[in-house]
Amino acid sequence: MSEAETLDARQETPTLVVVCGLPGVGKTTVAEQVAERLDGLLLRTDVIRKEILSDPDYTEEESRMVYRELFDRARRTVEDGRSVVLDGTFKDAADRDRATELSASLGVDFRLVAVECDEDVVRERIERREGDESDADFEVHAMYREQFDPISMDHVTVDNSEGLDETTRQVAETF
Template structure:
């Protein structure tokens, strides 16, 4: 994110999309550009802190997002910028993030990452030592459950190389 038009203040950037589309690649690219050393919070990491053996149930989803928003709130309260990487398949979570940013006077941006399904399948199959344990079945389930985005967002297609994606992110956001 570029600096706010008024010259300062924290930012909250939510990077959302289905498992395996490359949200983390996009989120890391954004985090590198947010002024003030923004933290990157991933729901995959929060999930491991909150749930021992994930089943991706609605109760787990609620617990993970409650903890995530608690962490975001604390950072924004300190005037720190935050980039969040998660599916945000529920509109209420995207709205909650926007409202939390507003409560702290932070700039809010929503970035949706998309990717060709064949590329997603290959990326998920190739994962090793990744914080995400979502497999292709979780991808398909979340694809059915992902609620439409009805607020302004930037869409990044991450079907190509990492270099192409980084260039796309920079062109779209900076």
Template sequence: MSARADGGRPELVVVCGLPGVGKTTVAETIRERVDGDPDLLRTDIVRGDVVDDPDYTEAELRRVYDELFSRAATRLARGESVVVDGTFKRAMHRERARDLAADHDARFRLVRVECDEDVVRERIAARTDDASDADFDVYKLYKEEFEPIEDSCTVIDNSGSTAQTRERVIDALY
């Protein structure tokens, strides 16, 4: 990936939400529209790179997010935009992302993806070829642990079809 062709400020977009809500669908739609052909960094992929057999412990969470932020910082330092896809269930991770963007004079956007629980259950059960190994028990655990978002964010409902979600993203952000 090369630096932004227009020479403008890079952008860091954080796409957050519970497992199975469709963060990656939203993140990919955003990635297609952010200037500079940004990378999409997914915690699911990073987790696979740094943890052999995930248990979703706090220690794992720290390792995954440390690596995610390291990768994002490298790209932002080169003037490249980045879209990150992860639960970001902890407010400190969302704040860390905001600070990272500020440190690199990058525009910051936070997007929360939501979805009806019945749809999440169906989607998780239907997963066959996905980097995420979070099951419905992880969804329920993270639902209890997800810290409220107190700063501004864009909320995308991904309970419908992929086409509907893509349209919602475009309407809300572009």
């Protein structure tokens, strides 16, 4: 097989990507760009939560329900032959591990992208949010910062502090 054929075959193999990070860091901005570059389906925990829960209380049980549905949809998408990008905090290492296990069971590549952003920028962005699916405010950001399990697996970090052009450059270098 020639190098070009190998590249074509690799591009046809679905990839499962997790875009994780604290609320307000710009995960969705990064996830949208990754999904576009992979021609993949974007699945957001914020959207799924509102689809399956009429009045979410953001309990641990609700979070388990949302992630269960997220993984079910991801499995179906990959089984249909399409790449999928999962956008959520993934603050629990167990959820990140579950994503790697899912990709291994499906025989597809797995990529983890951690999105970071300066806190002052996060605070400003959260205050400006309008019409976004996320209900997280800066208090939730601070609480999740304390609860976020360290990332111990291979990953790429995108710093979303500088603006869209710089974020786009970083995503393009990775995907």
